Amino acid sequence: MKKLWLGTVLVGVIALSAACSNSMQGHDMSNMHTKKETTSNKENLPLANDTEALSGKEIHLTAKETLLQINDQVKLPVYTYNGSVPGAQIRVKQGERVKIVFKNELPEPTAIHWHGYPVSNDQDGVPGVTMDAIKPGETFTYEFTATIPGTYWYHSHQKSAEQVDKGLYGTLIVEPKEGEQVDRDYTLVLDEWMSQQQASTTEQSNHTNMHHGNSSMMHDMSMYDIFTINGKSGQAIEPLKVKKGEKVRLRLINAGYMSHKLHLHGHSFKIVATDGQPLNDPQPIKDELLNIAPGERYDIEFIADNPGEWLLECHGDMKGTDGMKVNIQYEGQTNKTDKTNAKETLPIVDITTYGKYKTGPFTLDQTYDVEYTMDLGTAMDKNGMVFTINGKTYPNTAPINVKKGDIVKVKLVNSSPMDVHPMHLHGHFFQVLSKNGKPVTGSPLIKDSLNINPGEEYVVAFQADNPGNWMFHCHDLHHASAGMVTELKYKDYKSSYTPDPNDTTNKGE
Structure with a gap:
């Protein structure tokens, strides 16, 4: 199974390809307005679907x-x-x-x-x-x-x-x-689900066969045949209402295990933030795909200056792709409805060249206290395929050992022949300094989740400013559960928590 969210709105081992998603159920929020401070003192749009x-x-x-x-x-x-x-x-x-x-x-x-x-x-x-x-x-x-x-x-x-x-x-x-300087603020969560076994499901919650956590399924991402936005798919996704002249923010969150390439029809837009962190002087772009990997977030803004009914849709050719699209409807307009173009070939935004360059907190040529290379690979063991960091699986991976205040540089290399690895660091933001040996030329890029395709190499840097024992792992969570995890460990940190070696319920991967 898998999931997404449309409230204040916008979210594989062997085959990890582009997709899209949505989900909700529970409280009826149709009459609730979330008051927000904006440049025009307008109220926010009511929460879509049933998420409180x-x-x-x-x-x-x-x-x-x-x-x-x-x-x-x-x-x-x-x-x-x-x-x-x-x-x-x-x-x-x-x-x-x-x-x-x-x-x-x-x-x-x-x-x-x-x-x-x-x-x-x-x-x-x-x-x-x-x-x-x-x-x-x-x-x-x-x-x-x-x-x-x-x-x-x-x-x-x-x-x-x-x-x-x-x-x-x-x-x-x-x-x-x-406050947020926008007129409408939507959160959209992307996800994927499997329907094969569920088609004949009754009201019983037989979870054992309903999720892709089964080892027999975990490498077959094609079984995810329903893509959602906020837990809904296709016509069940509530449209996003706008008025002409409004500034609209879409918060896009990928809670799934596939990357999704989204296309906003009929409007130019700016990418104003990634993983919650603002981008410097973002410029308008149009008819380009925004690729959102598992764990990543992108905030985009557009001006509602083209009345009609338009789509935000996922591009790709997987079975569930058609379900990951939402209508953007201008209130009081009866213009002809937009048509899907999910098969059209469009360029993908390169976030490492987007926005205006300026010097960030870290540079490639400065001195670092700790340097670590993370080789992301695959291997076979007695249980089948595993996902490795420097040839080891967790908990046998070598940690990144730091002291508070250290400046840390990490090189991430994806040596997997076919698998994409969206790497997520807990407790810290890092700056992306280079991609495939070339320095970032756009805005300083501050993230906590970074998508790394086969053969790619990134260099990132951060300051060890939050003492603790922190996970650094792939956010295709199947890869993490099959070994692709290490830890960032502070040498001078004394935890008040001591794991019980006899407590078998702790499965934190």
């Missing part, structure tokens, strides 16, 4: 099972936060102290990881590394200060290849103190 928006000093989340109606033919048993996929959106202001009271009503242990957000290590939500898994019926309280604005998400980090695939994810939006 949560704010305030104390937020309550509950993980539980339910059924998700993806389209008019397919209903799937899923895991949810607060009864919807994507789960409730947490929306807070920069500077606020966030307290999330989380209860587990699932039939198995779980935990929440705050993807992209530099929380303190004890709040990172990785069982066996930062905490014990939260058992069925138990409650755990997460707390952190929302210091850095941007688009983030949260998801299970317990048996994550299975639990995230069942829908266990939501979105986290941190608004800047001055």
